[in-house]
Amino acid sequence: MRVAQQVLHRSARAISLSEFADAVRETCKPRFPEARGVIHRQVALAISGGVDSMALAYLCSQIRRFDPDIKITDNPCSGFRAFVVDHMLRGGSTAEAKNVAAALNDLHVPCDILQINWKKELGDSVEIGDVTNIESVARRARYRKLGKALAFRRMATLLLAHHEDDQYETVLMRLMSGHRNRALRGMRKAAGIPECEGLLGAYDSGWVDDQNRQYPFYSTRLTKRQRKYLKYDLRSSINQCVDEDLDENTNIGDECGIGGRLLNFDASTELGTIPIEDGGVNIYRPLLEFSKDRLIATCLENNVPWFEDATNQDPTLTTRNSIRHLHRSCDLPRALQKPSIIALSKSWQRRAETQDAEAERLLQRTILHDFEPHVGSLVVQLPDIPAVTSRRYTRTEERYRRRVSRMRLITALAIQRIIALVTPELQAPTVANLQNVVSWLFPGLADTSDGQTATPPKAFNIAGLHFMPIDSTPRPTAALSQSHPRTWYISRQPYTTTSPLPTWRVSYWSAIKPSARTTHHVRWKWSAWMPWQFWDNRFWVRLTHRLPYRVIVMPFLSDHTKDFRASLSSKDRKRLAILLKKFAPGKVRYTLPAIYSEEHLDLKNVVPRVGYPVPEDDYIPGELLKREGNSPPLAPIDPSKMRLLALPTFNIQLPGLESWLLHEVRYKRADRQTLRAMTSHRNRSFASRNAGRRENAKTVTVGRKAMTRRSRQTADEQHCSTSVDQ
Structure with a gap:
């Protein structure tokens, strides 16, 4: 790095603290508005120099002087900590990172230098000089x-220094690449941290651990x-219900609007409770x-040094x-200049x-009939969207197509x-890849210009999921119903034989000397808790054990069901049998996570095979046992030799396994805003909404008639009493 040449447009002015504070408040909005963040929390800064x-x-070093109690995302800010990433790609990068850290210390901003190994x-087999897409690889590593x-420091907010000029370059690059519509929004002001899949505490996770702490950052408990x-509202509601002489079986919580507000999606009476993750690290771009001219003016006015990377000035590099x-x-041209491109970006942001x-x-x-995080399945009833037949949109073909x-x-x-x-994929399909799915789920929006008629819905696969239609029409009227069933059962797509099964093979195995082989409990050492693994991109799993064999987490295999x-x-x-029939019917059960021992094991007489982990055919008597460590597996996994130990999401395991193995499992982040938006109707039948509306209309009509009769009767009684008085 070198000190940049101080060139500045004269009309640019420095950014004031009030402007920056407003930008931070606008960008860093609360992620959990229903929770209370009263504990102060540090905010991270990604600094390149x-x-x-x-x-x-x-x-950031000055903003707390301007507003000592400024709240960034959910918590008051206790200070800032900078992180400088040393990519180790060119000579002198370490010294340059230290210079940046020294400049940050002068600003009273603590700094950590992160070196990439x-x-x-x-x-070991790949040289950094042989990597062609070094920019993408470095971005992921960074x-x-x-x-x-x-995640180690329990920080959830990372501020990046992307500015307006970076936004202009991003949108222009996307235009050149052929992107259209929503892609032209450019960089978002707030988003989840990229490239961190599988890192607990960073990738859409950390909420459960935070809630288990004595003083969580997100407090969901009610204040006094x-x-x-x-309590006052509850008493008033009860008194109102008593005054109205309601039926004694009325559910006060639901009728009065209390029970419906607190939705618990991670509990099931038969399956127990499985934690659902949330949180993680979010990145924010307040600048x-x-x-860039205003950023330069800010540094010049306040005597802040900066450093430039010479590779950023090479037009042939990227x-x-x-x-x-x-x-x-x-x-x-004017259309490609910065004001036009920025205006285009903001226009698409408003449209989005x-x-x-x-x-x-x-x-x-949309009606959410069931959500089972233990299995990763949904039952949803989609709304009926009729075909666009209004005369307003059928006058011209162009207006009709735009509307559709x-x-x-x-x-x-x-x-x-x-x-x-529920998808096992890290990213949901793009809008372009969902066009056929829209036609299948909403027949009223299907393209019928070719003369094809709508057909009954059929099961299909998309994004690693299996969509299966459920007939939501009652049987007596099924023959009269001409509409398509709009209720769908969504579950994990069954694994195919052409793709490898999601597998986590634990390297640890409790080994003892061959001369001391015994089943005495003291001889078998427990492992430390293994790091959390994001199995099948659906479940977070970790375990500890003291078995003499390695432990494997794989799908529930049908060959092991009988034993x-x-x-x-x-x-x-x-x-x-009850749980599988009710919650994992058919092939869905074979997508559940299961815990196996690598070789068959009798928990009542734990004696490992002689020579393990060396394959049976390659074992030489007298050879010392070697621990696997980080080396590749010594032998491929043989499912026929494994033994099924537990189904962790169903909390079913072999008797006595808790003395040898402990496990924890969590479901991936499920957007609670989406779950709350879809009204939960678990206690209702799969009747269509029109039937419900007809029943409501009948109830209202009967109620009105009853009220009319009562009013007439009351009027007659008053008339009679008046006549008697006279």
Whole structure:
């Protein structure tokens, strides 16, 4: 790095603290509005040493003097900590990182230097010079390093220094790549940290651990004042219900609007409770509304040094550098200049917000009949969207197609959010890849221009999920119903034979000397708790054990069903049959996570095979046992030799396993806003909404007639009493 040449447009002015504070409040909005964040929390800064990041560091170092109690996301800010990533890709990078850290210390911002170990990232067999997409690889390594550091320090907010010029370059690059519509929004002000999948505490997780602490950052407990008002409301509701002489079986909590507000999606009476993760690290970009000239002016006015990377000025190195060079040295057409591109980006941001709001309203019309995080399945009843036949949109073909296209976009956005609840893929399908799904789920929006008629819905697969239609029409009227069933059972797609099964093979095995082999409990050492593993991108699993064999987490295999049932107690055997039939019917049960021992093991007489872990055919008597460690597996997994020990999500395991193995399991993040938007109707039948509306209409009509009769009777009585008095 070198000190940048101080070149500044004269009209640019420094960013004031009030402007920056407003930008932070606008960008860093609360993630959990229903929770109370009263404990102060540190905020992380990603600092590269450039003028943009150094300006961010300076403004953050001064903002608490301007507003000591400023709240960033959910918690009051207790201070800032900078993280400088040393990529170790060129000579002198370590010394340069230390110079940046020294400059941050002068600003009274504590700093950590994170060095990337490329041998650990790429492996011993790959040289960093042989990597062609070094920019993408470095980006992934950088974010994962930041994610691990923030998760270790229990930090959830990371501020980045992307500014208006970066936004301009991003949108222009997407235009050049052929992206359209919502992709032209550019960089979002707030988003989850990328490239950190599988890191507990960084990737959509950390909520459960926070709630288990004595003093959590997110407090969901009611305050004394809230309990006081809740008690008052409850008493008033009870008195009102008593005055109205309601039926004694009335559910006061539901009728009075108390029980419906607190939805518990992670509890089931038969299955128990499984924690659902949430939280993680979010990145925020509070400087997107400020140009680079203003950032330079901020550093110059406050004597803040910055450092420039010479590689950022090479137009032949990256596409972004080329665009930056064109923007500075060439007179581009007005449509490609910065004001036009930024205006285009903001226009699409407003459109996207409107579209997301419409998708939210569509989800509010969707009925969530069941959500089982123990299995990863959904039962939803989609709203009926009739075909667009209004004369307003059928006068011209173009207006009609625009209307249908917009409705298909809104439904695709809603389907995206539903799929994200249970999909094993890290990203939900794009809107373009959901066009066929929209036609299958909403026949009224299907393209019938080719003369094809709508067909009854059929099961299909998308995003690793299996959609199966459920007939929601009562049987007596099924023959009269001409509409398609709109209730769908969504579960994990069965695993195919062509793709490998999701597998976590634990390296630890409790080994003792061959001469001391015994089943005495003291001889077998417990392992430490293994790091959390994101199994099948659906379940967080960790375990500790003292078995003499390695433990494997794989799907529930049908070949092990018979032996597993036979090994259970009669009570657990009946319970397993009930749970599988009710919650995991058909092939869905074979997508559940299961815990195996690598080789067959009798828990009543734990004696390992001689020579383990060396394969039986390769074992030489007298050879010392070697621990696997981080080396590749000594032998491929043989499912025929394994033994099924437990189904962790169903909490069913072999008798006595708790003396040898302990496990914990959590479900992945399920967007609670999506779950709350879809009204929960678990206690209702799968009747159509029209039937419900007809019943409500009948009830209202009967009620009105009864009220009319009562009023007439009351009037007659009053008339009679008046006549007698006279």
